[in-house]
Amino acid sequence: MNDWLRDVFHDRPVWINALMVFSAYMAFVYMPWDIFWKPVSRDEEVWFGILFTGWSAKLGALAHWFVYAAATYGFRRRRPWMRIWGPLYSAQVAFGMLVWNVLYWGSWTGWIVGLIGALPFAALTLALFGAHEYFRDPRPHLRERYGDWALVTGATAGIGAELARSLARRGVSCVITGRREERLRELASELEQRHGVSTRCVPVDLAESGGAERLADACRDLDIAILVNNAGVGYVGRFDKQDTGRLRDLVEVNCSAPVVLTSKLLPAMLERGRGAVIITGSVAGRQPLPLHGVYAATKGFDLLFGEALYVELRGTGVDVLVLEPGVTDTEFQEVSGQIPHGGATAHAVAEAGIEALGDQPSLVFGWIQWIRANAAARLVSRPLVAYIAREITRPSTPAELR
Ligand SMILES: NC(=O)c1ccc[n+]([C@@H]2O[C@H](COP(=O)([O-])OP(=O)(O)OC[C@H]3O[C@@H](n4cnc5c(N)ncnc54)[C@H](OP(=O)(O)O)[C@@H]3O)[C@@H](O)[C@H]2O)c1
Known part of the structure; x- marks a missing residue:
């Protein structure tokens, strides 16, 4: 208190x-x-x-x-x-x-x-x-606050690519990772040419056993100051119609990878007395979300993990932020099997996240989402929220998966 x-x-x-x-x-x-x-x-x-x-x-x-x-x-x-x-x-x-x-x-x-x-x-x-x-913004520049290098997971597309751009725009060099190597190379040359920062591409599958450990090892010679646990996958559909392997991969990427990477990289930040951890959660993690049940649960995990970490690390110089976007217009909808339905731009989400870092434990992007996440989800009973949420997710779920 x-x-x-x-x-x-x-x-x-x-x-x-x-x-x-x-x-x-x-x-x-x-x-x-x-x-x-x-x-x-x-x-x-x-x-x-x-x-x-x-x-x-x-x-x-x-x-x-x-x-x-x-x-x-x-x-x-x-x-x-x-x-x-x-x-x-x-x-x-x-x-x-x-x-x-x-x-x-x-x-x-x-x-x-x-x-x-x-x-x-x-x-x-x-x-x-x-x-x-x-x-006025009392905080020093991002690089002075935390250090020179960031590691951004899920940087081959969407919010992760924009987070890497936002960091590079502020002079932070980036290790970027995802499975698609070609995309990593393209982004790396863009960041180097436009912003004059250094980059390193580490293609890795975070769903594979040992993937997160290999990624941490690939950065061992760098002082990673900002860890951005952004990689994530969704999977739409009624639970009994979903594939076990894909569900397991989803939990690995959305939950295990952030835990392992944070566990591996945090000690050095604490030793230096400065650093930051960003976890991309989702407003989906604020309540049960039928037809995205496991995905929403993994994002609830990310939120609780990140907010607890924020409090544990107060006074150590290491900041934590859970960035919680609502629907965002990226490849996510297609990859998770939803019917595409637009959303906020990944650029706006990423910029808001970088700006909020150090200010607060979590950031829900967008004021309508904020009201939904904070007011609706707290004032209305959780089972009722789940029924309402099903009505919201149903139209973007293909009929055969409902
Ligand atoms: N878009 C939305 O509406 C929305 C809303 C709320 C929260 N979010 C969250 O925002 C984060 C970024 O999503 P996005 O919208 O930018 O989605 P996206 O465009 O599909 O990007 C997802 C990123 O995660 C990487 N990734 C997926 N599986 C991976 C694996 N097995 N190993 C390594 N990397 C993997 C992808 O890279 P490769 O495919 O190259 O491996 C890609 O770079 C996720 O955590 C997501 O849950 C998204």
Whole structure:
């Protein structure tokens, strides 16, 4: 508990922490009550000093909820847009104080009371404006933070190839791996020519016994600073219609390989006192997912493994992130036997993952997916979620596999 509190509050001044707690209270307690329980007839909201009542007040309350929810997130993650968001909202309150009092008291009394009311918020606006250094990325460059080399599994396609590109763009040299050697060579020359980094291609089948160990051995002479456990396969269909060998391979690639590689490469990172481990999980791992049952279970495994590792390694200099994409437009859908159905770009997923590294234990990509993973899956009973999930996976599952 103490470590968690330190994690949440350690890198901001007390007054910014206080604003963060106040915003969280407004977003999670007061505004939901105001929106859902307060009768419309009693609802009142003030914006820019103008009083709104009834349904217009309810709409104003929604806007207020959005302001406080964004502020909670912005204070917590020290987002650069808070340099504008914070002072702007506080200035609006200061302005509102003045207008409200002038309108409702009138004459000099209104101006005097209004100025007295506006003063603290004007001071807060200036303080927030002056605190812009807390809202810039406080972290040094990726290579300075972790080191020169990354190992990226599943780099021959999709999210893995984009993760390698994102790392190379930041000057990190890459060991890239997958089974298709030709693709590895193509990506390696692209990274070298475009970003001037070094590369090493290690073709390996992670489903084969000893595959992950061979890969770790092939990097033994390099200081691997960032391990990206990204390789993964899906397999769509009802369990009794699935092939045993393919299921076993899926568990090997999605679960055993990340465990073995992390176990082999982590000790050197700990010795150096810096490093990072990324595991590509999936929002599929947040709940039972009929027609992707084993796949979703392996991604649940990745999530729990990664989040536990994050906490175990706090204070060692080694960061851990479980990157949880939703549906992404890669070869994955075809390889897993689904009917293709589009999705986010692999580039956007990879960039978000690299940016979030060091900030948090896990990242669900996309706010709709975030709501689905965090709100829906926690508020609704798990069996019911499973039934709903089956309705979502059914259309992309070929009829003969349902
Ligand atoms: N696409 C999505 O909708 C989605 C959503 C959530 C999470 N994810 C996760 O994101 C990760 C990357 O998936 P993706 O969408 O980029 O899929 P992808 O385009 O199919 O790429 C999968 C990668 O994994 C490698 N791989 C598969 N089996 C392997 C094996 N036996 N040995 C070594 N490498 C192997 C593939 O390389 P070779 O074929 O050359 O071996 C390929 O580079 C996976 O962990 C997946 O579970 C994907």
